[in-house]
Amino acid sequence: MPILISTPQELNNVRNNLLSDYELTNDIDMSGFGNFTPIGNSTSKFKGIFNGKGFKIKNLTINISSQNVGLFGYLENATISNVAIENANVTSNMQNYVGILAGYTLGTTTISNCYTTGGTVNGQYGVGGLVGYFGGTIENCFSNAIVTGKGRVGGLVGNVINPTSYIKKSYSTGLVTVTPDPNLFNGGLIGSNDYLANVTDSYWDINTSGQTISAGGTGLTTSEMKTQSSYVNWDFVNVWGMNNDYPYLQVFGVPTAPPKIETITVNSYSNNFFGNLGKTIKSTINTNSLLHAIQSDSKRHIATIRNIDTYLLSINSNAIQSHRSVRSSTETVATFMNPISASVERKTKTFKNLMSFVSPISGGVDVLYPLDIRMYKAIVNVIENNSSAYTMDNMSTTNYIVNPSFSEVIE
Incomplete structure (x- = not known):
């Protein structure tokens, strides 16, 4: 039986057993928790199963002076699915391998049906809106986080590390900024990757990202990104949905559109x-x-x-x-x-x-x-x-x- 997680403290306690099976039972707001320490590191890796069940982790804050920074610092042969992280602020104080969901992954790690949105991530090398330094498989994921770093910086993934790493049916729309050298391995979807053929049916927005290049994937305009026919081989029956905007994952429900404010002038005579x-x-x-x-x-x-x-x-x-x-x-x-x-x-x-x-x-x-x-x-x-x-x-x-x-x- 999986261990159920319903509070910020229970989420924090995952680090106490890195081999177990976990499930969220509701949305978790981390705004009152303070500075969160990543789950897992290079010596104690998370190797378990974490299923978000379509729930969201909101307002996560991580500010730490070390490598491998994210909700999960280090994943090995782990399975992460159905997790959404909204409005996170993740920074490693200019250290390496930083992502909102995970800083560093390797082995047979699989990440599916996950997204990060409305947040920011800052690091040095290997920085991504979803994962910083990636080995494994990513499928049916997206990010619109703002990503900033010195090199190997991407809207979804910072750096792909081996020929058995695959990115499928995923996209990114967030702004990507590389300083001080804007040409040091940066991309709208992926910052650095020697295995371009392993990125399939994946896209990034060339308008909102500020990037016309990527180490894998296809760049589209905002209008094309909001058109269902642009997404080749995507499952819009069981996995994805469209609502006059970017694709959304059905497991999280139809996203709520922001309210519109209108002014109506009435004249009387x-x-x-x-x-x-x-x-x-x-x-x-x-x-x-x-x-x-x-x-x-x-x-x-x-x-x-x-x-x-x-x-x-x-x-x-x-x-x-x-x-x-x-x-x-x-x-x-x-x-x-x-x-x-x-x-x-x-x-x-x-x-x-x-x-x-x-x-x-x-x-x-x-x-x-x-x-x-x-x-x-x-x-x-x-x-x-x-x-x-x-x-x-x-x-x-x-x-x-x-x-x-x-x-x-x-x-």
């Missing part, structure tokens, strides 16, 4: 008010309304002051007066609901009340008089003349009116 005013003598008319377009036509031949209040829904009123009145007097007619209909007769020096008509105002409020809630008002036009005259106001539908409209005419 108020309808215009339209009015038409005709007058023959001095007068002042004020029109205020919060309704949609109001059209009005007002004509006057004598001066008076009128106040008209309306409050929704139908009340009909009719006012007729036949007594003598003083021209300066003021008559006020108040109605409480639309529409309002009124007629006025005028004889000789008799002062008559106005005739007004207000088009219906649509509303959803039933009100009884007296009304002590928010008042609703509408504009009316005033005509006073023995000749026939009419005023028509057309109001658009409204659901809610707060401010009263007011019309005033002064002789």
Whole structure:
């Protein structure tokens, strides 16, 4: 039975038995663990089986002044599968054989269905995004880590060491930087390798890596790397998947795309008010309304002051007066609901009340008089003349009116 690993400390304890069989049971976040010491070294190599089971090791930090640096420092005849390492920061303080998954491997070691992403790796010679110094077989793996070193530096593998080393169906996309000499065995996929024929159906991104050369593999543009037909002999039924991006390993599920941030601008507009005013003598008319377009036509031949209040829904009123009145007097007619209909007769020096008509105002409020809630008002036009005259106001539908409209005419 494999030994199950679910915590950072249990992962650290793997070094206590380098021949056993291990399995991850969940994702492990190493951000609170501190500086991690590689598992295995040149005298005590890891020779067991480690199966990540499609889980991820996140935020691993390794900063050590020695050779053979990675999650596993030294692998011999080991089997590593289904392991993902995300956002790792691995450095050997300019020592040799550095990789995020493994620093040094040899013998019949096999690494399959593994990846490293979102991390950085720094070393001197033999530096790779997945493995630094490699002997064995790598199949169905990828890396997009940023890789920096002095020589034999590659996006996936730094240095391939013997004719029995094979790299199959793998790729890399990370930036590869070689300093101070940019021509000292560097490559987009592999930095140094005398056995080019042993690298099959593998690729690197020439745009994102900054490298047009590699000791094995085929260089593709970013667009080609995100096209499934570019990957010859790859199994996109059982092993790999495409999601409008680089290939992903199905054992880890479909990767989640980063959220997109968009800004949406909304403009709002108020309808215009339209009015038409005709007058023959001095007068002042004020029109205020919060309704949609109001059209009005007002004509006057004598001066008076009128106040008209309306409050929704139908009340009909009719006012007729036949007594003598003083021209300066003021008559006020108040109605409480639309529409309002009124007629006025005028004889000789008799002062008559106005005739007004207000088009219906649509509303959803039933009100009884007296009304002590928010008042609703509408504009009316005033005509006073023995000749026939009419005023028509057309109001658009409204659901809610707060401010009263007011019309005033002064002789």
